[in-house]
Amino acid sequence: MTADFRLPRGGRIDRDRPLRFTFNGRSLTGRQGDTLASALLANGVHQVTTSIKYGRPRGIMAAGVEEPNALVQLAEPVSEPMLTATTVELCDGLVAEGLVGHGRLGDEPDPARYDSKHAHCDVLVIGAGPAGLAAALTAARSGARVVVVDDQSAAGGSLLGRDDYLDDRSSDAWVRDVVAELDATPDVLRLDRTTAFGAYQDGFVLALQRRTDHLGFDAPRHVARHRIWRIRATQTVIATGAHERPIVFDDNDRPGIMLAGAARTYLHRYGVQVGKRVGVFTTNDSAYVAAIELAEAGIDVPVLFDARQDVPQRLRAECAARGIDVYPGHVVTGTEGRDHLTDVHIGPVGGERCDTVGCDTLLVSGGWNPAVHLFSQLGGQLRYAPSLGAYVPAEALSSARVVGSAAGSFELMACIEQGAEAGRAALTAAGFSPGADVTVPVADTRPDEVAAMVLWRVPEGAPKVPLGTEYVPKVPFGTAGDDNSADARFVDLQRDATVSDVLRATGAGLRSLEHVKRYTTIGTAHDQGKTSGMVAAGIVAEALGEDLAERRPTTFRPPYTSVPFAALGGRDRGELYDPVRVTALHDWHVAHGAEFEDVGQWKRARHYPRYDEDMHAAVLRECRAAREGVALMDASTLGKIDVQGPDAPALLDMLYTNMMSTLKVGRIRYGVMCGIDGMVIDDGTVIRLADDRFLLTTTTGNAAMVLDWIEEWLQTEWPHLRVFATSVTEHWVTVPLVGPRSRDVLAALAPDIDVSNDAFGFMTWQDTTVAGIPARVCRISFSGELAYEINVNAWHGLALWEALIEAGEPYGITPYGTETMHVLRAEKGYPIVGQDTDGTVTPQDLGMSWAVSKKKTDFIGKRSFSRPENLRPDRKHLVGLLPADPTVPLPEGGQIIEHDYVPEPPVRALGHVTSSYDSAALGRTFAFALLRSGRERVGEKLYVPVGDDLVAVTVTDTVFYDKEGARRDG
Amino acid sequence: MQLIPCPWCGPREEVEFHYGGQAHVAYPAEPAELSDEEWASFVFFRDNPRGPFAERWSHAAGCRRWFNAVRDTRSYELLAVYRPDQERPVTT
Amino acid sequence: MTADIATRRSPLDGWTSRLAELAPAVRLAERPFVSQLTLRLPDSSRAAAVSTVLGVELPSAPCTFAKGTGPHGPVEVCWLGPDEYLVLAQPGLQRTLESALRAAIGDAHGAVVDVSAQRTTLTLSGPNARDLLAHGCAVDLHPSVSPTGTCVQTLLAQAGIILLVREAEFVVLVRASFATYLAAWLLDAGTEYREQPT
């Protein structure tokens, strides 16, 4: 069909701005202001796609977010799956195709920017229709901070799809005035194209703003395409409107069948006639107005079928004046047409006779469902309103009120009045005095005359085919053979779920709507059942013979509409995905070719490859330098905590398993911390700076945890202790200077101290200057070699590092990374908390009973050491493993088994490899493992499955290198 | 995003806080005097009520102070917050 | 002995011109080497002595800071907790202040720690400074809620910060290791406010 369905006038579109677009390969033209759906309809295109299960042609049924059918995939201007044609604003060059159920993500990384922003307000108004605008204006006039969000491209809400007059002017003028006043008021933030999709506790509302999509290819690249607004409101006014409800009948899914209100929107907002010959099927007065307005626009509307016997007489007279025949007590019993509706079968309710009317379009209205989603998300209780056949808010919430058609009030002036009242109430609740009243204008709308009838589906027994035609059970286009497919009474069009599916669910004994929903998948598609949920609830209640008012409604959960993951991710992606923490020496490492590893959020230099070295070669070289010459590393990431106060010794005695109070000023002690369950949580060194002052180091990953741990005990258990703990992690740059020649290098740079072993003994510290920089030098070794750990104010870290490199040059000083650090420590049998432990390991398991005080009456974890579980002889112990083949590295995490074959499952694993390295010093590979009864197994031969092989290993103790500790003092 | 009212800083977003489990579970004065069962009960067992529950929270990303809160575990509503040295207030 | 000032390096050394690219919408700059001391003083008996050293009363209200000028020049004292303060002073004063504060506390219960290099300082001003912060900070910085003198510890993007509201600018104190992350984040979040986006 290529006929032009754009009316010669009307609509809120710019007729001078044609937009070329491509749909399903066809080049078409729309107008600025169109949605993809309105542009398709303007070109006479109703069918958008086929259905997911039965392959039936499907068209455009709605004009907004409730659209169940018209799913499209965008190819241009951006690749985007799973949008509804009714919500895509048309832009020049848009390319889209209809989608059968599933979308496809693009192959290319998304180049667009995404953003989020916090907003705070006294009153948040969701929805800028008549009720919302009245609420917003009332709130704004008081001086309150107001945020107004609306999902459409312009304010006005339902007024955009009508041509009502307010007072003696078009409603557009009223909207324009309100918007102008809002926009001119300070502290009012009005956001178009912004969908509030989640409402949470404490006035928190998330909204998605589509900022550039409507600009198409002209979208500025630097502007974030979508923004998530994180709105915190004292009071919220929910004015989200209502969605029209369809009626289920046979073949109710053909392209050309749409909601009556949608046709009205296409007419008034887009200047589009949805068909040439339009029939109407309704249960309420609202569709009469649609019929009358379409007829006034010159569209042929020959018939209106009203399921009610009692029809509105004034509206009927208006219809008659426009050539519309109203049939009271008539229902649609079926339709014909393949790609597009051609005929409608109709008959009297419960009657035997049936007629056929030729129509290319059928407008349907089964009533209106208030959009109570956000209210329900807030925990607001819903009540079934029998007069509407829909749920409405059943209670007032202290910080949120629902107004307008979202509250079940459909009369325009009442909506405005309610909005203004809600604005005043919200202001008062937020502590403001309302300013000038908002005058409620007089609307020229046609009042409802006759109560609506609730009709979920055209009743059984109504004739299905025209008289004189033989009844042939239908097989839908596409899939055949499925029993269920014979039913073409669709409840959820996107899921291809029918009345039979619902009845099968209730027939199977399902009663809860939540269960029926899961059984039938109704309401689980992109539209989350906006048109199907209520109908399904009604059919279920009917089938069970229950009153909907007695049944529990389903709970609405965020999001109200689909939200792209990219928008939720915001700018937390790429280099900003997770904070990258760096030391003061980071740039040097980068400049010198370091490869990095992530340790928590830190980037740590892992090794410094030279030329074409791989990590293995680099690490062997770095290890050799540390064992034979001199090497240095950046250990600034170690956690550092200053602990001050007269009770600091007492605190540390409780925190560490070993005794810290006896440590002398000027000396250093290694310590282990456990949880109350006796499991190791961290380790590090403790430096005694003064009688009442210590400096603790923690592992890199646990710095924050240990400080929190200390604060927790100090604040909640031992507030009487006079101690303060302060993190100084980043205040210091820490550089271990390691190797037999480290003393020479330090001596060259620290002329004020005697660096000899006698004057500067192991596990002591001194304050001095190194390269002219005030420094604290500690004799600590994590490698077994002679080593000094030099600490300076981080501002001077680079100067220190470069001075050390320069002074060490004659000795071949070599920077080394974490991988070498690991090898060196492992060769010496030092475990790493978090690598060789996993929260189930005691100090005794690690072979560190020496670090557990026998003298202290208590410390954290002590009581747990004597729990039976912790005394079991078959606990896992930390042991060494030596592969029989010294060139074979064991995989970390590899399981250890007893036999030289893999037995039938379940295979008993004795433990696992925790650390594994190749050692330059040993000339072979080696590993640590946590092994059941490990210490009793030293000398045993066990096996580690690696791929299809079994690697034989010998269990050893954990110290592989310099067992007598001869190298420590140089 | 729920707001949690720090007794010092006022309401802040929940992400600024660390949860510390049940409140008013004191570290035993004499752990050595406890039976294995009593000790295990202290280490591993906590209440899990439906309704008001006194919990410990720390304003970790703010003032770093620990405090107690009575929270309704059904609605997440914080019925009261109070300092560690204060008695649990009466909540309805 | 003091180290050579010429060789010291701040966490955002080398970022000066990039940070300046957000001007004039947001004037963003690192103010390096600010003297910073953590002060713990639960014992109010020495508050007066400490105030004399600093030239400013300790702030008593949570989430505020106090400023004044004393023997060591302009000083700001931030409330970090019921007995915890962060003292900000001109560069180079950390050692002098540390000694002076220790002397003022005497044998009372308290603590002083030099944390000058623990955090660096960023200042933000200009017409869009508050907007920029709102992209990543959940605290309401509207003047009616966070007037001049406000000092909050909170999150900006995914980094912990201390935020001061001065007369005409915001101050963001951030841990040194997070400084480049936060600077990159601020530049990214500020892209739309640039005059000529890159």
Ligand SMILES: [Zn+2]
């Ligand atoms: Zn706090």
